[in-house]
Amino acid sequence: MSSVSLTHLSEQPLSQVLTLTKWYQVENAQLRLTDNQPSRQQGLFITLFGDELTAISTITLLSFAAQYKVDISALCLYQPDVQLPAALVFHSNTELSDTMLAEFRHGLRGVANDQGLQSACIANPADLQQKGLMVMDMDSTAITIECIDEIARLAGVYDEVASVTAQAMAGKLAFNDSLYQRVAKLEGVELPLIQTLKDDLPLMPGIQALCHILKSHDWHLVIASGGFTWFAEALQKPLQLDAYYANELEISQGKLTGNVIGDIVNAQRKADILSDIRTKLALPKHQSVAIGDGANDLVMMAEAGTGIAVHGKPKVVAKADAAICQGSLLQVLYLLTIPVR
Known part of the structure; x- marks a missing residue:
């Protein structure tokens, strides 16, 4: 017609x-x-x-x-x-x-x-058919939970830790300070107690299918998380990750010490990771996508060609180029397949 x-x-x-x-x-x-x-x-x-x-x-x-x-x-x-x-x-x-x-x-x-x-x-939307980069947050983005809150639940200090997490994700508390405060409350947690959590991380609906399609089109997939390497490692195979960056929990004699080792992966570090990888891959800015849910993802999202809030906090949704507030993350494809020349 x-x-x-x-x-x-x-x-x-x-x-x-x-x-x-x-x-x-x-x-x-x-x-x-x-x-x-x-x-x-x-x-x-x-x-x-x-x-x-x-x-x-x-x-x-x-x-x-x-x-x-x-x-x-x-x-x-x-x-x-x-x-x-x-x-x-x-x-x-x-x-x-x-x-x-x-x-x-x-x-x-x-x-x-x-x-x-x-x-x-x-x-200037990204093109799925061209090589690209997607950098994703982990907790409440690639997976449906906040790992630190779930460790706290197992350790019996959930309310104390979750309230600090909420303040940090809403941008009401500096991320580094919030991380140190929360991790300190996990001192003495034994690794076997949280191994089951690591072995069965609940993926966000649609994320695995999305990553499979992106990889089939030669996209580079990375997690940049304020969470922990212990959990990000478990996502490398199911999400076909090329790399992951997260914070490292100090462990001694099979228990958490309440400390974090090395530099913190905070908002600026996430943005730097995206920028550095995009440069190494020689990609134009519009071929980079960042997805996240919290305030500490905003700098990374601004650095990307397209910043997408996924089930995000109100502040993040308000500043994102696009927002997926319900349904599968396979919907990210709507933003990568616009039929233009």
Whole structure:
């Protein structure tokens, strides 16, 4: 179908009327098939994803964009993987200041949430088909738990440690200070007590499938974590990691001493790790992606071409280029497979 009227579609799924990976020019409420494909290096790409999309979702987004004087010139329906519903990406050449872009993203998330959807607004998106780098946080990102909190639970000091963790992840306490405080409370914990935890780390839904697909496209995968090497090591094989960086717990006579060995992997160190690896791989910035959930991931996310909050704290979601707040992390593919030249 070369021309589509949105006003006549109502609740009809877009997948039934639009051709996948084909771009349509937007003219008022009319969509016209075009051979012109946007350049990834020009303009903003606004993505809606989640449940099956309808014309109402499209009209709502177009109306919202108009409020910010963001001119939507084209849109495209695409499906990154058979396990994911089709997503809709809008292209705009409107330039926004950093302040206006932050406000636009915030409002966009609200509009998407009202429809049971998620959203992203990014410039110069990464290309799955080209070599790339993804650096991920570990606790509450690659896995569903905070390892230090779970060790504390086993040691009977969970409430004390978890409250400090929450302050650190929300950016209310310097990470280094919080780490030293928490680890000190674990003095005397015996390794056999936490071996079961290491042997069965609960992966975040979708992360293993995502890493498998990225590796099949020659992407470099790294964990940069404020957690511990003892656990990151266990993820190397299931997530096909090329490297991992984390803090090292001091162990003596089979027990934790309450100390951390060496330099701390904090917010700046995470960003430096991403930058150093990207340089070694000779990758352009847009081919680097960082995912995380806590305040100590923000510097790393800003250093990446695309920073993605995954089940993140409100402060992190607010500052991220994109946010996955529900569902599988396989949805990261929505941001790596936008059909552009």
